[in-house]
Structure formats: C-alpha cells, structure tokens
Amino acid sequence: MDSEHRVILNVGGIRHETYTHVLKKIPATRLSRLTPNLANYDPVLNEYFFDRHPGVFSMILNYYRTGKLHYPTNVCGPLFEDELEFWGLDANQVEPCCWMTYTQHRDTQDTLAVIESLDLDVDPPTQEEVAKKFGWEDDYYSGTLSKWQQLKPRLWALFDEPWSSQYARVITGDDCLKLGITGDSIRLCPFTDNRINALSALFPNYAQDGTFCVSPLICFYVAWQHCRIPEQAHCG
Known part of the structure; x- marks a missing residue:
C-alpha cells in the first residue's frame, strides 16, 4: 500500500x-x-x-x-x-x-x-548625431551652424563625458587631484599662522580675513609643502 x-x-x-x-x-x-x-x-x-x-x-x-x-x-x-x-x-x-x-x-x-550603458568602447558620435542631440538638425543640414554651435558640444564633452577624449581625462584627473590634495591638507594639517602669512605673501589676491579660496595655485603650494617638508606632514 x-x-x-x-x-x-x-x-x-x-x-x-x-x-x-x-x-x-x-x-x-x-x-x-x-x-x-x-x-x-x-x-x-x-x-x-x-x-x-x-x-x-x-x-x-x-x-x-x-x-x-x-x-x-x-x-x-x-x-x-x-x-x-x-x-x-x-x-x-x-x-x-x-x-x-x-x-x-x-x-x-x-x-x-x-557599466555597459556608459558606452566606453563605442566610436565617438558623428557631427550629425551631435547636432540631433542638441536639437540643431536644421542648422546642420542647411550648413548654417555657428561657431558657438560647433564649440559647445566639445566643451560639454570635456566636463560631462570624462572618457570622451584625452583632454577630458586630463580635466577629470586634475579635478580629482585638487579634491584629494585639498581634503587631505584640511584633514591632516590645518594651516598655522606662519603658513597663512606665507600664503598671504605669495597669493595676496586669495587671502581674505584668513580664509583662502581653493585654486590651482594654492593646491600646488600645499602639495609642494608636503613634498618639501615631509616631517611637517603631520601636525601635532
């Protein structure tokens, strides 16, 4: 059973x-x-x-x-x-x-x-595709694109598509370097009075009441100080 x-x-x-x-x-x-x-x-x-x-x-x-x-x-x-x-x-x-x-x-x-949607390995878009993307099809087909219309897509690609060209990669790397140096310098070694005075003397246009704007020159100076005086990289 x-x-x-x-x-x-x-x-x-x-x-x-x-x-x-x-x-x-x-x-x-x-x-x-x-x-x-x-x-x-x-x-x-x-x-x-x-x-x-x-x-x-x-x-x-x-x-x-x-x-x-x-x-x-x-x-x-x-x-x-x-x-x-x-x-x-x-x-x-x-x-x-x-x-x-x-x-x-x-x-x-x-x-x-x-990752696949990023289309990192595809061929760059043609001028016709770029014109359609920006809504300039009529100007493209009629051959009346202005200099600004020809320049704008290139500028846009530099900042919005970091892998679109070698120049875009350089800009992206430069931005990352600035952020890294600035964040590291603020976190590890706040400016002392002597360094503030030194920065004021070197970059008077960037000093306002002891506050400094982030700029390529200041980032370069901070990096140079870290390399020149390694024993001062950590402030106690």
Whole structure:
C-alpha cells in the first residue's frame, strides 16, 4: 500500500524518493502533475527521469517537504532561477534568511548594465548625431551652424563625458587631484599662522580675513609643502 504512493525521481543520475502527497503540496507545478503517461516515465525502472541539476533539486524537493525554499550557496543565481522556472516554482518564495544571497547576482547584473550603458568602447558620435542631440538638425543640414554651435558640444564633452577624449581625462584627473590634495591638507594639517602669512605673501589676491579660496595655485603650494617638508606632514 505504501509503495503505491511512493515516487522515484531520477534527476541528473541521482535518485530521489518521496510520496505523491508531498508533491501535491505545491499545486500547478511540474512535480504535482506527474503521471505514468509522461514521456520521461520509465515503466521498467518505475521512475521519472529529469536531466536537470541534481544538487539544486535536493533544495527543491526539500521545499515540497518542509514548505521552505532555501538558496543553495554552491551555485550561481541565474542557474538557480533557471531551475526554479523549469520546475514551475516562484523565485519570490525564497526564505528571508537566503534572500540577500539570492539577490546578489541581480545587483551584479544591474551594475554590469550600468557599466555597459556608459558606452566606453563605442566610436565617438558623428557631427550629425551631435547636432540631433542638441536639437540643431536644421542648422546642420542647411550648413548654417555657428561657431558657438560647433564649440559647445566639445566643451560639454570635456566636463560631462570624462572618457570622451584625452583632454577630458586630463580635466577629470586634475579635478580629482585638487579634491584629494585639498581634503587631505584640511584633514591632516590645518594651516598655522606662519603658513597663512606665507600664503598671504605669495597669493595676496586669495587671502581674505584668513580664509583662502581653493585654486590651482594654492593646491600646488600645499602639495609642494608636503613634498618639501615631509616631517611637517603631520601636525601635532
């Protein structure tokens, strides 16, 4: 009597045994609709054969037994999703304890999509594409682009697309250098009175009540001081 309700599942060469009422716990799935009329049923061996991932299936069969779907840590997210889809299971039923692990690959895919959208390796746009981007198609086709219309896209690319040209890379690197030097000098070594006086003498136009504006000259002076007097790089 018990053997009549027992089901043998051969998944990827690994045999699993369970009961029909266990597979009926999750309706409208592939395992809940097993019948001897299916092509993958072997009447000689009395088993159903599925050429799927046996390790993932262990977690899936355990889901039928316990009602809790856990993520196997030895497989990648897309593979697990493919297996769930094949067996007709909802990926959103993954237990909260495994959700962060399960969704990591989605975050990775989103990040890769953003990187691909940057189009770092594509050819530079043509003049016609640039004109369409700025809404100057009529002027471009009629050949009446002004000097400003020809110059503006280049200036825009220098600051908005840091990898569009060698000059854009230089500007981006210069900005990063200024920010790094300024932040490091403020954090590590505040200006003493002597240095304020020295800066006032060197750059009188930038000194106002002891406050200095960030400029290339000041950044250069701070960097020069750090290199010239390394023992003063840390002020006590």
